[in-house]
Amino acid sequence: MSKPKVKFTRPAAPPQGKTVPAVPFKQKPSPGAIKARTQAPPAEMLFTRNHFIWMGVGILLIALGLVLMSGGNMPSPEVWDEHLIYSPIRLVVAPLLIVAGLVVEIFAIFRK
Amino acid sequence: MTAAYLEAIILGIVQGLTEFLPVSSSGHLEIAQYLLGEQQSIQSGLIMTITLHAATALSTLVVFRKEIGTIFRGLMQTPWQESHLFARNIALSMLPAVGVGLFYEDAIDQLFEGKIVLVSAMLIVTAVLLFLADRAPRGNRGIGMREAILIGLAQMVAILPGISRSGATISTAVMLRIDRETAAQFSFLMVIPLIFGKMAKDLLDGSSTAVGVDIIPLALGFVAAFLTGYIACAWMIRMVQRSKLGYFAWYCLLVGGGMLLFTTTD
Numbered sequence: 001m002s003k004p005k006v007k008f009t010r011p012a013a014p015p016q017g018k019t020v021p022a023v024p025f026k027q028k029p030s031p032g033a034i035k036a037r038t039q040a041p042p043a044e045m046l047f048t049r050n051h052f053i054w055m056g057v058g059i060l061l062i063a064l065g066l067v068l069m070s071g072g073n074m075p076s077p078e079v080w081d082e083h084l085i086y087s088p089i090r091l092v093v094a095p096l097l098i099v100a101g102l103v104v105e106i107f108a109i110f111r112k
Numbered sequence: 113m114t115a116a117y118l119e120a121i122i123l124g125i126v127q128g129l130t131e132f133l134p135v136s137s138s139g140h141l142e143i144a145q146y147l148l149g150e151q152q153s154i155q156s157g158l159i160m161t162i163t164l165h166a167a168t169a170l171s172t173l174v175v176f177r178k179e180i181g182t183i184f185r186g187l188m189q190t191p192w193q194e195s196h197l198f199a200r201n202i203a204l205s206m207l208p209a210v211g212v213g214l215f216y217e218d219a220i221d222q223l224f225e226g227k228i229v230l231v232s233a234m235l236i237v238t239a240v241l242l243f244l245a246d247r248a249p250r251g252n253r254g255i256g257m258r259e260a261i262l263i264g265l266a267q268m269v270a271i272l273p274g275i276s277r278s279g280a281t282i283s284t285a286v287m288l289r290i291d292r293e294t295a296a297q298f299s300f301l302m303v304i305p306l307i308f309g310k311m312a313k314d315l316l317d318g319s320s321t322a323v324g325v326d327i328i329p330l331a332l333g334f335v336a337a338f339l340t341g342y343i344a345c346a347w348m349i350r351m352v353q354r355s356k357l358g359y360f361a362w363y364c365l366l367v368g369g370g371m372l373l374f375t376t377t378d
Contacts, residue, residue: 109173
């Protein structure tokens with residue numbers, strides 16, 4: 001990789017009879033300084049890999065809850081089975097899993 | 113991309129914007145239903161509503177991650193300090209809305225049945241509140257018990273369709289000479305326990321089902337609401353700090369006034 005070119009200019013001469021504040025000539029920056037300038041420190045990420053793993057666990061729990069909550073259709077219009085609609089898995093387990101998933105998401109956000 | 117996916121993304125964006133910007137999401141929903149003449153085209157089911165609210169609540173948690181973390185760490189310590197007082201104020205501010213929500217649920221539901229004149233009038237009230245807040249002198253007061261209860265009462269009134277919750281609570285706080293940044297933070301933080309409480313109630317009382325629900329639209333709606341909510345929340349805090357609520361006031365005035373004219377001449 002070639003070194004970045006740095007253009008150096010001499011400031012224009014001050015008009016006669018006027019004083020201007022002293023401006024030092026630009027010094028040629030050292031190679032180390034150029035490297036430090038081009039390799040700025042990376043921006044701090046809001047979340048780390050660990051956070052995303054916990055978020056993934058939360059999403060999985062919520063998705064599992066939704067899958068368990070789905071269904072409940074009767075196989076045909078002539079059939080009426082209460083257990084299909086009011087099953088404990090759909091009414092108790094699935095909502096609890098979704099709430100647990102949300103709790104895990106909140107934990108993931110606040111985890112250090 | 114099917115229409116269902118597109119609808120989910122649009123719903124997510126609308127929820128993300130209207131949760132934080134002071135323009136009343138419920139008012140816009142009522143107006144859209146009135147103009148479209150279809151109830152089902154807008155309401156996409158309880159499980160989608162829960163998903164979108166979860167997304168905006170989580171985006172609020174991300175925006176205020178440090179502040180909430182500090183509050184929770186403070187709550188673990190003794191003796192009582194600022195964090196305890198803040199938590200007490202949040203709890204106090206929730207009481208009016210919780211009371212009305214629990215005891216007058218049926219009466220509230222009746223307000224959401226095509227009462228377009230009421231919605232339009234309340235949008236104009238929102239505009240007036242925002243105009244007043246925009247012109248209120250800057251204050252530097254904190255939030256005490258009295259202020260928390262008054263802001264909570266504003267949140268209770270905002271149950272009416274057409275009154276913006278964030279607009280009503282931030283305006284009340286600003287007019288009480290509370291520091292603008294604190295006002296915006298308190299407004300967004302005070303609703304988080306209410307949203308999660310309502311979501312847990314809706315999920316656990318067995319009223320929500322996922323019959324015929326496709327997970328992909330839910331996921332798309334969630335992502336859209338989360339990202340839009342994150343941006344809108346941070347944007348709204350800056351708008352409150354810079355006293356730029358007037359734009360939203362004009363918007364609410366135009367929509368509310370326009371709908372009043374439309375319905376009376378219809």
